[in-house]
Structure formats: structure tokens, C-alpha cells
Amino acid sequence: MADVAARAGVSLSTASLAFSGNKPVSPATRERVLAAAASLGYAGPNPLASNLRRGRSGVVGIAVGRLSTAFRDPAALPMVDAVSDVLDAAGFGLLLMGDDAEHARLPLDAVIYDICGRETWTSYDDLVARDVPMVVVEGPAWPGTTLIDIDHRGGARALARHLHDLGHRRVATLMLEPSHPQREREAGLREVFPDAEVVGSCASDHDAAQAIVSDYLAAEPDVTAIVCQSDVQAAAVVVEARRRGLDVPGDLSVGGFDGITTPWLDLELTTVEQPLADKGRATAEAVLARIAGEPAHDVVLPVVLRVGGSTGPA
């Protein structure tokens, strides 16, 4: 940049201003600097130096766990997409923190924890020590972190009431692995069905859900409805129930969660729709606020019950 400044006949500081636009520079001067840069093949300020001086890298980490686990369920995508959109617009990039490992040497301006279900983070202490802002999606929130959540409990309760209204009395639930949101949802369900049976628990994965529910249905339980924790799980249950000759919703009602589309099913699931994109946007905005040093308040987003064709009278 010194060379560019020299060639343009200005000082180093003026050249810097011409690139960053942080202070007014006369248009003529700016032109001259940019021309000099072009003729010297200078591609603009070195990001590494710029980062050091400004104390900011423009990189935000997002811990999602293993990709093929995190994104196996399509419901995860719109959320991260929204995060990415908002951050991009603000000039930040999103760095995947596969696991929660040693990313201590990477220049992170903030970290998003979107490991739904994980409750301990190896990197927490380190990030606190480095004063890196943290935003947690679907908590539990730790001290110093900002929490973005949805109304798990209310959603679960609404779906349970819907089933109760349809006359169901014996209801079972296929759970996710133990986690904060899962416990909230179970609580919501048990407000309506205190004695709901547990089918089992597994990740939001078609194969796993199908295997578990297959064993369960084989035992001929006398439940009339199964509440799942994701639409992927619910779709698997529908497929398996049919495979066993059960009619959905005639013989068995199935409820989901998330509100994504399941094009390979010929019915629309009854599900608790969560605002995935809003969740992502809220997360990104919290990140930006915290990076800017502003306070960020926790958020709990509402969910709505969307009644489809997978539930019917008991």
C-alpha cells in the first residue's frame, strides 16, 4: 500500500482512507489512488493486517456438530441460511465448527452454538477468557451468552391438545436424544397426557426413527397416536405404520414438529411449525449486536400448530 500511495503521490494514511472510506477523501484523490492500485496490481488492503488493527476478523463461528448429522434433517437448513444472509450483508462470514474442538487459534469475532441437544461445550471457558460473544440457539444458556429459543413447550402442548380434542387418550412419543428442548417438549406433552408412553429416542433421522418405531409397533401397543419431535421422524413413522398395514390417520395419528415439507409423502403432516428463518435472523442479529458491543436480549419465538392429514379422530 505504501507503493500505491507513493505512485499516487499521497501519504500512506490517505491511501488507506481511500480504500476504507472511513473518512472523507476528495473524489479526485480516491480516483488517483485506485488507479495507482490497479496499475500496480494491488488488490486492496491485506485482510490480516486490517484485522489486527481493527481488532476484528469478520469471521463468526457456528458450532453445528458434524455436518452430515446436523443437516441430515432439512429443517436445519433454512435457519443457517438466514444466519448466513444477515451476516453476509454485514460483511461477516460463517465458519463451520464441526465439533466443539480446538478452534482457539482461529480468529473468531463471535460464536453461535446451534448444537441442538448438546449441553456441554469444551470451548466455553476459552471463549469466555477471550471475551468472544456467544449466542446459543435453543439453549440452555450459559452465563454471558445470549439465548435464541422457540416455544417448545407451548408447541408440544398445542399438538397434545389437538390430539386430545380428537378423542385420543393413549398417546406415545418418539423423542430426540436428551436435551433441554426435548425436556421442555416432554413437559408440554405431559401437561395434557401425563402418562404418555415413550417409544424411544433417536436423532432426527429417517432410518433410526423407522427402526425404533418398527420394534414398538410390533409389540402391538394400544396407543392411537404417536407424537414425534421432527417431521423427519414423523414421516418415518408414517412410512413404517403403513408398511405394517396400519392406516394413517385411520388407525394411527402421527404428529410432527418443525413444519417442513415432506414431498415424498402423499399427505401433509400435522405438525408444530416453527419460524426457522426468523430464528436464524434473530440469531444473526444478536451476534451483530454483541459484536458491536450492544446488549442483546434473549428471544423466544412463537410456534403454531398446523393441522394436516396425519391426524384424525381416535
Place this chain on the structure above:
Amino acid sequence: MADVAARAGVSLSTASLAFSGNKPVSPATRERVLAAAASLGYAGPNPLASNLRRGRSGVVGIAVGRLSTAFRDPAALPMVDAVSDVLDAAGFGLLLMGDDAEHARLPLDAVIYDICGRETWTSYDDLVARDVPMVVVEGPAWPGTTLIDIDHRGGARALARHLHDLGHRRVATLMLEPSHPQREREAGLREVFPDAEVVGSCASDHDAAQAIVSDYLAAEPDVTAIVCQSDVQAAAVVVEARRRGLDVPGDLSVGGFDGITTPWLDLELTTVEQPLADKGRATAEAVLARIAGEPAHDVVLPVVLRVGGSTGPA
């Protein structure tokens, strides 16, 4: 770090060595430095400063397009997963470059282009000017980039031969959007079926594929097999064919590409299996080599035909 050094009674340079481990430091001294750091709440070298001095950020960009597009097809995941694994192990992180936009200010040590199908990159010139190594997955390669590819043409040819062996003579193909790999695959198909009809083209998306093939089948074409460019497309074709009362593979054979599992189908697709994880590993290794300043050679990985239950005699 100066404070830590002072408290430990060593020089700044020794303290740095104690943290980085680049040069031998006596164990006693290291202990003392780390203890001083702990007691002062110093979390280790500031990444931003470290980056500037070493001329490296530890961040590798990966351009995949919009997430919900890029990862809608599960076949994309194992590849990125493998990239992430290898880079993680080498201390690098993966930054998602949603689109191919202005990431000029971000500190990138290298960039991976995995936008299957995209042929122009806004950032190419800029990255060349900054001397950032680029690795392109499934081409076309531009000057200065390293190419990691699979044998699209051979795979397509193998599947076509398989159908020809089964007696099929009238074959149609559902294509991806125009792109380098798509052209290669079409060439492979036409080596066997020069007159293959085109069903249409769309992204690797269940809904889109189903809609297109639905129109096509409605016209009652007298083809006996449809070759798809991904297993997601193929699954959609199977679903739609059945919806229309066709038996697969009795009335219609369907071929896929990728070799992923489709648990919601009750048959295994006949498909061209590509080594997704190997592709990711090769990509990451090329990246690391180029970052280290070593030459990286282009790679073309083999594919294998995997015969399943979606193809049968004409």
C-alpha cells in the same frame, strides 16, 4: 503477553515460544509461563496478531451456493464432511461462502469452489490478484486452480451400457442444469444411446424432479428407462411413476447417480456410486498442499455402477 512474560520472569520472545512450541523451551520455563498466563487470565496468543505475523489465518473458504440449495441433496454432505475433517485435523476452519460475493475483506488462506454447475465466479480475479490458492471441485478448472473431479462420463456410460444390456432401446434422461459435469455425463450416455430423449432439467430436488417427470409421463412417451443425474431425482421419478400406476422396474427402469441411501423408498436404486468422502479428502489435501506452497496435481476419481432394484429387463 508482555505481562505474562514479565510475571514469569522471561523475555517476550521466550513467552511466545512457550505458547507456540516452535522452538525448544525448557519444560520448567514453559510451566512458569503457562502458570503466569493462568494467573493473569491470559488465554493465549491473540489470533489476529498471530495471523498477521505468520501470514496465515487458518480459514479456508468454501463456495457452495445457498445452503438450502447446496445441501438439499444429502449427497453433498459426506463430501463437505470429509473436507472439514481433514482441514480440522490440520488446524484449519471452513468458512461458508454463501454466494460467490465480496468476501475480499475476509482472511482466507484458500478457497474451494464446490458450486457444482456454476461456471463463472465473480471472485476469481480478486483471488488471483491476492494470490489465494483455489481448488475447484467438478470443474471446469480455471488457470491456476487445482481440479478435483470424478469420472462423470465413464459413470454415465456404464449405466447406459447396463440398460442396453437389459434390452432397453428407448431411453430418456432427466438432466441437471447445464454445467460441465452435466455435459460430460450426457456425452457418456450418448455413446450408448445417441438419440436419448431429454425429459427436462432441474436441480437435484425431489419436488422439481417430480413435477417435470410428471408432465413427461403424462404424454405417454414410449421410453422404457429414465436416466437421472442424482439419486434424489431418481427417487422422485420412482415415486411419480408409481403414482401413475407404472411398475418399477417392470414398466419403467430408473437409474440414479451418487450412491446415497434412500430410506423412504422400498427398493435400492440402480445408481452410479461416487466416492464422496474420497472426493472431499482429495479436495482438502489439495488445499493443504497449495497452502504449503507445494504443487498439487489434479485428481479424477473413479465411480462404480451399483445395480439395485430400480432397473430390470425392458
Place this chain on the structure above:
DNA sequence: CGTTTCGATCGAATCGTTTCGATGGTAGCC
């Protein structure tokens, strides 16, 4: 016992910007 060797430690230079406060000149005002 003198000399060589080697490992641990240190000082100082450097990485390439951004930004603060100061300076100089010009325009507007009375």
C-alpha cells in the same frame, strides 16, 4: 584444564494496516 558444541534465552526487527491529532489551505462571514 582448555576448547568445542549445543540448547535455552533474549533483543530487535517486522508483518501491513488503521486512526488520532495536527497542519495547511480555502471558503464563508461580517
Place this chain on the structure above:
DNA sequence: GGCTACCATCGAAACGATTCGATCGAAACG
């Protein structure tokens, strides 16, 4: 015409580490 404001520009001081070459002791050697 003199005075104040203001804008564009500049010089110099950070930002916080890493690393090269030099120095200093002590161990090893003959």
C-alpha cells in the same frame, strides 16, 4: 480585510504477536 470553520491531507503511534541472529552457560570431549 481579518477571522472563524471546515475539509482534505499527513506523520506517527499503535495493533500483538513471531522469528532471526546473537549471546550466554553448561555439558561433553580430548
